[in-house]
Amino acid sequence: MAALALPKRRAASGGAGPLGLGIATLWLSIIVLLPLAAVLAKSLEGGVGGLVDAITAPSARAALLITVGVSAVVALINVFTGTLIAWVLVRDDFRGKSLVNAIIDLPFALPTIVASIVLLSLYGPRSPIGLDLYATKPALVIALAFVTLPFVVRSVQPVLMEVDREAEEAAASLGAGGWTTFRRIILPSLYPALLGGAGLAFARAVGEFGSVVLIGGGIPRETEVASQYIAKQIETDRPASAAAVSVALLAISFAVLFALRYATSRRER
Amino acid sequence: MRFLSALAAVLLALVAAACGGSSDEVGGGDNTAAASSETTSKLSLVAYAVPKVGFDKVIPLFNQTPEGKGVSFSQSYGASGDQSRKVEAGLETDVVNFSVEPDITRLVKAGLVDEDWNANEHKGIPFGSVVTIVTRKGNPKNIKTWDDLLKPGIEVVTPNPFSSGSAKWNLLAPYAEKSNGGQNPEAGLAYLEKLIGEHIKVQPKSGREATETFLQGTGDVLLSYENEAIFAERNGEEIEHHNPDVTFKIENPVAVLNNSKNAEKAQAFVDFLYTPEGQRGWAEAGFRPVDPNVAKEFAADFPEPKKLWTVDDLGGWDKVNAELFEPETGSVAKIYEEATS
Numbered sequence: 001m002a003a004l005a006l007p008k009r010r011a012a013s014g015g016a017g018p019l020g021l022g023i024a025t026l027w028l029s030i031i032v033l034l035p036l037a038a039v040l041a042k043s044l045e046g047g048v049g050g051l052v053d054a055i056t057a058p059s060a061r062a063a064l065l066i067t068v069g070v071s072a073v074v075a076l077i078n079v080f081t082g083t084l085i086a087w088v089l090v091r092d093d094f095r096g097k098s099l100v101n102a103i104i105d106l107p108f109a110l111p112t113i114v115a116s117i118v119l120l121s122l123y124g125p126r127s128p129i130g131l132d133l134y135a136t137k138p139a140l141v142i143a144l145a146f147v148t149l150p151f152v153v154r155s156v157q158p159v160l161m162e163v164d165r166e167a168e169e170a171a172a173s174l175g176a177g178g179w180t181t182f183r184r185i186i187l188p189s190l191y192p193a194l195l196g197g198a199g200l201a202f203a204r205a206v207g208e209f210g211s212v213v214l215i216g217g218g219i220p221r222e223t224e225v226a227s228q229y230i231a232k233q234i235e236t237d238r239p240a241s242a243a244a245v246s247v248a249l250l251a252i253s254f255a256v257l258f259a260l261r262y263a264t265s266r267r268e269r
Numbered sequence: 270m271r272f273l274s275a276l277a278a279v280l281l282a283l284v285a286a287a288c289g290g291s292s293d294e295v296g297g298g299d300n301t302a303a304a305s306s307e308t309t310s311k312l313s314l315v316a317y318a319v320p321k322v323g324f325d326k327v328i329p330l331f332n333q334t335p336e337g338k339g340v341s342f343s344q345s346y347g348a349s350g351d352q353s354r355k356v357e358a359g360l361e362t363d364v365v366n367f368s369v370e371p372d373i374t375r376l377v378k379a380g381l382v383d384e385d386w387n388a389n390e391h392k393g394i395p396f397g398s399v400v401t402i403v404t405r406k407g408n409p410k411n412i413k414t415w416d417d418l419l420k421p422g423i424e425v426v427t428p429n430p431f432s433s434g435s436a437k438w439n440l441l442a443p444y445a446e447k448s449n450g451g452q453n454p455e456a457g458l459a460y461l462e463k464l465i466g467e468h469i470k471v472q473p474k475s476g477r478e479a480t481e482t483f484l485q486g487t488g489d490v491l492l493s494y495e496n497e498a499i500f501a502e503r504n505g506e507e508i509e510h511h512n513p514d515v516t517f518k519i520e521n522p523v524a525v526l527n528n529s530k531n532a533e534k535a536q537a538f539v540d541f542l543y544t545p546e547g548q549r550g551w552a553e554a555g556f557r558p559v560d561p562n563v564a565k566e567f568a569a570d571f572p573e574p575k576k577l578w579t580v581d582d583l584g585g586w587d588k589v590n591a592e593l594f595e596p597e598t599g600s601v602a603k604i605y606e607e608a609t610s
Contacts, residue, residue, distance in 0.1 A: 059609060120485075124485065124486075125485055125486035132486070134485055134486055134487075135485075135487060217471065217482070217485070217487060218471065218472075218473075219470055219471050219487075220470070220471070220472060220609060222470075232429070232432075232472065232474065235348055235350075235351045235429075235431075235432040235474045236350075236429055236431030236432045236474075237350065237354060237431060237432075237596070238431075238596075
């Protein structure tokens with residue numbers, strides 16, 4: 001509240017001060033930048049050629065392609081289901097709504113290996129509903145959709161709450177149907193949130209390990225995702241190859257997040 | 270809002286902690302019941318993936334002896350090679366138990382285990398097993414011999430030999446038969462090339478994980494330790510095992526680390542494994558005892574195969590490891606590399 005009372009210019013220019021900046025930089029360096037630099041250095045132990053060889057080895061390439069493909073599908077699914085869920089939570093009133101609202105965050109709080117066990121017991125070989133998806137790509141999609149559920153919902157929800165209802169009503173009074181109103185009035189304001197949420201969901205799915213480790217089966221070139229491949233390389237004493245594929249994963253995640261940021265900021269301008 | 274973000278931070282920390290703790294190695298299975306007596310000492314045991322059932326039986330027996338009174342254990346189980354590399358990298362422990370001797374040799378080379386670790390009458394091997402063929406209940410595909418594994422369409426589950434000791438034994442068994450104990454390596458390798466190239470799809474990292482994978486429904490055949498098959502059958506799993514007429518003797522070594530802070534108790538524990546009580550414990554858990562008298566008591570449980578090759582028949586582990594399993598140069602390593610890279 002005090003911040004609001006300050007003159008606007010000071011609030012914009014008066015940052016956290018040199019100490020704050022220093023601590024932020026130090027923290028980022030220790031937690032993020034230095035370890036990333038270390039893994040990059042490790043992956044380059046065998047030279048650039050070694051890095052490329054490690055990433056393009058058939059099973060490494062397959063694992064990366066599977067990871068990116070499945071993650072893209074999951075992000076797309078999230079865009080639809082996430083928006084729908086956010087819509088229901090914002091616009092509809094029903095009994096137990098706050099409970100549903102709380103459940104959305106459960107995949108965040110649940111250890112991902114627990115998610116894998118839960119899914120295995122429902123969609124595994126001993127499925128009570130007779131649906132055995134063990135070691136198939138649909139199983140990967142379900143597991144990743146589970147852990148990435150909150151991202152789109154939570155980024156769309158607040159934006160949806162802010163949407164100008166009067167504009168909607170105006171559109172309706174001018175004869176626009178429900179779908180047209182959604183497409184022309186609401187969707188444009190949702191774009192940044194949707195892109196951001198989808199990007200986060202994708203990046204999270206790309207690196208996910210715990211939730212797919214049991215249900216995915218880890219069959220090389222079929223359901224083995226990149227993180228499982230990396231773990232396997234470590235366990236079989238090939239740290240350089242593990243580092244190389246890690247760097248590839250990092251680059252993919254970073255590129256996607258960066259591209260989405262760029263797209264969002266261009267739209268906003 | 271501030272409260273919410275604090276809550277979020279706490280939740281995130283919890284998730285991180287929970288994820289960290291959920292790696293598949295079973296750590297810290299503390300035997301606290303025994304820690305109540307006045308002299309408590311704690312031993313740390315790092316072992317390969319499947320002998321947990323055995324130690325679960327043998328540790329309480331050890332605690333009943335005068336030397337073992339009040340000794341508690343922290344235990345870690347995982348893929349043999351992986352576990353050995355962790356100890357080599359500095360994981361502090363007192364007793365190690367690996368699936369294959371080279372995983373101990375690695376620690377001898379690192380100066381962590383004394384060179385004379387296998388000087389006792391059983392050569393540092395307190396228990397063992399044989400390689401067995403596990404199938405679904407009723408053996409629907411009628412698989413009993415090593416040749417049956419190469420029938421068209423049969424999918425075989427066996428772990429990755431670069432991390433697992435079990436995998437090495439599993440590959441050595443048909444190799445020994447086909448190469449007539451290493452006389453004709455080409456024939457043995459030709460068999461393995463077919464087996465690995467056409468019938469092995471998944472690569473679990475340990476024998477334990479291979480069993481889990483098979484029980485989940487992957488594959489027609491699981492190659493494994495006889496003790497692991499017995500364990501799964503006793504758990505009521507829908508499987509059965511057949512020891513092929515010609516198979517391989519599995520010898521699982523145990524050693525004390527020379528930097529153990531509790532070397533006396535650690536040695537006492539290892540010595541106990543060879544006593545008749547300790548041997549009976551292993552036998553009851555499905556492992557083949559090395560004490561001939563105890564072996565006689567359990568002869569009915571552990572039928573002698575017609576022909577049992579040993580690693581000594583193939584020239585010992587140094588030779589076998591260098592020729593077959595050494596990454597990049599070993600023949601089996603090359604076959605694996607080709608089939609799975």
